[in-house]
Structures are given as C-alpha cells and as structure tokens.
Amino acid sequence: MSELRAQLREWRAAVDKRLPPWSSRGLAIFFIVIGIVLPFGFGSSSAFMNATIIALAYAVMSLGLNIVVGFAGLLDLGYVAFYALGAYSLGWFGSGFFFKAQIHVLVSAVASTLPGVHLNFILILIAAALICAAAGTVIGLPTLRLRGDYIAIVTLAFGEIIGDVAVNGQSVPVGGGMTLTAGNLGISAVDSPYFPGIGSFGLLDLRPWYWLIFAILLVVLFVNLRLRDSRLGRAWIALREDEVAAVSMGIPLVKTKLLAYAIGAAFGGMSGAFFGTYYTEVNAGQFQFGFSIFILAMVIIGGLGSIWGAVAGGLALGYINNYLIPDVLNTIPAKLGFNFQLTEVEFGIFGFLLVIMMVLRPQGLIPERRRRLELTAEIGAEDAQLAEAPPLPGGVT
C-alpha cells in the first residue's frame, strides 16, 4: 500500500515538474469558464439547475464553517444561527415585512412603490454579513475560556436560542404593531434580486440565480484562499494545533478566535440571505439543529480545514440532498417493498455517512495536508521517511 502511495507521489511530482508555472492559474480560469457556461447545457428551470444553485449556496456556507471548525479548530454546532440571521436580514430589509417603514434603495420600479424596507440585494448581502459577524462575535465571547466539547455545547445552545426566537418572534413587538419575525407563517413576498440594467430575477429562468451564487462563491473562495495564507490564517492554524504554545508565541487569543467566528458567520449570513430570496420566503421552521449538522457534515466529508474539500463536500451533499435522494433514488425503498420514502430518512443517511466517513477516512475526501499528517500520524511519518530518505547506494531497496 505504501509502495503504491510512493509511486503515485513520484508520478505526481513528475507531472508537477513538467507543467508550466501558469498552469494552476490556467486551470482556475478553465474551471471558472466551465462554471459560467454550465447553465447553457441544462434546462433553464430544470431540477438539476435548482439542485446546482442550492449546492453552490451550501458550498458557500461550508466554506464559512470551515474557517471556524477547520482553520481555527472551534467546533461550532450552532451554524444554523447564521443561516437564520442571514435569511432574516433579507426578510427585514428586502420585503414589506416592516410595513410602517418606507425605505427604498436601488430597487426595481415595482418594489419602490411598496411599503416596507427594500434595499438592493448587494446591500442586503453586506448587511447580512455585518449582522452575522456581530452575532458571531457575541456567540464567540462566552467560549473564549472554554475548549473542545464545551465550545460545541455553547454554540449549539446559541443556535437553538436563535431558532426559538425565530419561531416565537411573532410575539416580540418591535414597535408600530410590527413584530420581530413572522414565526412559522414565514415572511413571504420577499424581493428577488434586482440589478440596474439587468432587471429583477424571475423564478422561471434560474440561470441568473446560478450566476449570482456562482459569483458569491468565487468571491468567498478567493477570500478564503487569501485568508488561509495570511498571517491571520496561520494564527488560526497555530491556535488549533496548540493553544498554549500559540499564545506564548504572541498570538492574540481573543482577537484571533473572535475573527474566526465573525468571518465564518459572515459567509453563512451571505448564503442565508441568498437562500431567503431564492426560496422566496423566510420561515422559522427552516432553522433546525439538523441544518448545523448538515453543514458540518459537508466540512467533515470534504476534509476539515481544506478549502477545496469544503467546496467538494458542499457540492456533494447539496446534490445528494436535493437531487439524488428526492429525484433519483427516492422510490427505491418502495420498489424494494418498504413502506417509506428515502426523503424521510435523509438525516439518517447523513448520520450514516458521518459515521462511515469518520471510521474509514477521518481526513475527508480532499484532506488538508497538515490535517492528514495529524490524523494518520504513523502513515504520515512513514511516507515522510520514504519521501525524504536519501536513495540507498546501488538502488538496493
């Protein structure tokens, strides 16, 4: 097995050597172009297109959670809070929900005649990111003295509290007969994104939605890649590996941890705002604990701390959840004579995937190099020896 690995590594090194220096940039451009032209290959409102859009939005969330859990090593089980806050940012600032207000900024002609707060989608994205960053900081504060499982529990508790407030927000007045949320009735009739010169997005043609979320994903991906290689990114990894050593090396603990929470939350909020407008309503029933685990599963299955892993995990689970299970495999239990549909047990399937993944391949699909060494310490050490050992004289092995 290790011989095979060494052989593969050798081949890969040889390939890497032959490639011109601009190859990685070229590859990136190639994938971006593929991503842009992809919608022309499918029906403009097909189920596959819908699943792709949702999968891309999941990938954005997965990238956000990866910063908290993967880079900084702070297990966050309440990520659904930021989905909720992002979606409610859209509900608050992009619909007639606050019907007493009359605020219109850069919105379509139709929306500018309606009561309520109507901001341009880009402004809502920024607002969602800021609100979530602030909430992330607040959630982070009580966990600063804690470690490991205790962080998980505090974040979980915050996520559940935000979910409860969303459900019960109908009875929380904010003045003028308006309430904080619409609870399980949902804030409906939210604005679809509008850009001057392009117009409003419709639900019959899903392509503009695709390009919008693809653009958001590219921005978030770029920020992630730059963050990983920045001073801050290295500080996160140092804290994750050994908190005491990192602090004694002069890394500011409070600032670094809170920035991880804030930035991770901001991405979740952006994706949440997109989901709000894409689903055309913001319903408190969406914000369940299961969603936090779903996003965490993406990060884990992709490979903790690995940016490409987070994207791959987000896309994979997005497609499994929104295409493979409901559209392709749903009737299989019925065909086998069982009395249930696969969509009913999707969380069981994810649970099973998590257990299998952790037992068989804890480092994930596309593991981060450092994490892989850590998780398979012995194999890693062996490989390192193989890779670094000087060739024996005479080629004797």
Place this chain on the structure above:
Amino acid sequence: MAARPLAAVRRFFGRWGLIAALAALPVYYGISDLTHGYQAGYVAGHVVMHHDLSKLGFNFAVGLSNGAIWALIAIGYTLVYGIIELINFAHGDVFMIGSFSAVGLAATLGLGLTTGTLGLVGGLIVTLVITMLVTGSLNVLIERVAYRPLRSAPKLASLITAVGFSFILQNVGLLWRGGSPQSVPDLIHSQQTVFTIGGVPILRGYILAFAVMIPLVFALTWFINATRAGRAMRATAQDPEAARLMGINVNATISLTFLLGGMLAGAAGLVYALYETNIWYFQGFKAGLIAFTAAVMGGIGNVRGAVLGGLIIGVIQALSDSRLGPQWTEAVVFGYLIAIMVLRPRGLLGEETREAG
C-alpha cells in the same frame, strides 16, 4: 495590582453568580405570588386571586418529578464524559429508543387499562428490566461500533460519529412509529392525585418518577463506590493509562460504563412514556440537550451533581412553562446553559477539568 481585585471579583461571581442565577427565578416568582397574587380560577365570572406559595409549590412538584427523569439521563452523560471525555450525543436517542421499546413491551405483555394492580406492577417491573437491558446493550453496541475505533483519533472525530449515531437512531424511531407523537395508554393513571401537601397535589406520575429514580441512583452509587468493577471505573476515569498498567481491562470498563448509562436511560424512557403518556421520535433530542445541561450544571463526571442538576433544570423548566409560556422554555434552559459556561464551567459540584479550566 489591578489584576488582583479583578480575580477576586471573578472568583466571587464564580462561586455565587450561578447560585444567584439559579435562585433568581423561584425567588422572583415567589415574591410576586405573595405580593401581587396569581389567578387561581374563576368563581361566578370573577377572577379569584390567591396570595400564597401553593402555585410555586405546584411548579416545584412538577419540576422535581420531571427533573427525576432528566437526572436519570444526565447520569449517563456524566458517566461517559467522566470516563472518556466524550459528549455522547446519541444518549438522548437511546432514551427515546427506551421509551419506544418500553411501550412496545408493555403492549406485548398485555398490560392495559383493565389490568389489575398486582399484574400491572409485576408487568411494569418486567418491562423496566427488559427495557434497561435493551438500551444498555444498544449503548454498548454504539460504543463498540462508533467510538472505540476512534479512541486514538482526535476527539472531534468521535463527537461527530456520536452526532451521526444520534441521527441514525432518530430515523430508526421515525420508521418505527412514524413522524408524529403517539399517545400511550395511561397505565398508571399518572394525573391522579394521591395526597396533598400544603395545597399542592402529589400525582401518581411524580411518585413513579421518584420510585424509579431513587433506588436506581442508590444502586449505581453503591456499585461505583463498593464493587471491584466500580473501582475500576473510577480508576479509568482518573487515568486510563495508569489503570491499564494496574491490570484493569480498560475497554471492558468503558463498555460497562456505557452499559450502566444506557440502562438508566432506558429506565428514564419507561418513566417518561408512562408519565407523559405520549412518545415520538424527536423526544430524545430535546431530552438529551436538557439532560446534558443538567450534567454540566451539576459538574460533569459527578453522579450526585447530575442528579442535582437534573432536579434544578426540571424546576426551571416548570417555572418557565407556567410563567413565561412553554414556547420559551427551551430558550430559557439554553440561556442557563450559557450562563453556567460563563460563570462556572465546572458546575455546582464539579472539579476543575482540563476542558473547562
């Protein structure tokens, strides 16, 4: 010099802050009941106001008996956390499976509303024993499949498999009894008043909860303190490596811990089904979080602490249910959880641990 008074303030809040936070609700509502009174019903179209503590006493009775159920579940969390420092997320769902199998067994044994008292008591004891065995072995199985292979991996890995198993068990429950709550025959007439103390009715359900909880907790404490296996458990909790060197079979001891935790969860499942008279697949998730809060509140790794925490959480829940409305109860409990984490991460009776220092 500035640091020293700050540390003193912090120590002060660490010691008294949590106790003050816990006492706040009952004291506030007690005073409010005495001074402003509360609506005790209608007589001839007029609201009758009472100015006494019997409503508070009623809240306490409901809370303590619910708390007895949480205490049984919390002990499972605390034992497992004490020995392998893992939050066994699947534990709440083991409790749910306990409820389901208890109801199934009771029906299989033919226990119904018409069964005579002797037959009912005998049947319920048989049901209790079998349910405890089922959930105990289920918990051992989960440990064997999901946690033992990851013993040497980072702790995050086994926490994630725990969450995974929690979802698997929930879906087992979903397929077993469908997605909506199911009502259970009220075998013990749980809402029937047995006697009244100071205007507070004591219902059969309360008595059942304590009649199951107290002997089990005493048996467990005896087992941990007085038997060889219990001593092995304590040794493993203190230092697994040293315990291994002393000839203790660490894996068997951990399995035993999961067995005990699972058995108590099964007992809690039976009591819950008889007391609440309805069950559904999602009950375990909420119960698990509440019980975990209880375990943390009492000081994780400490059996007495788990019981104390369970009872306190039960009372908080009952107060919030009756005064603020049940829709806010969960948020109140989680608010307390966060307050504990900020004020006193080691809990009421706990020791300083590595994680929560």
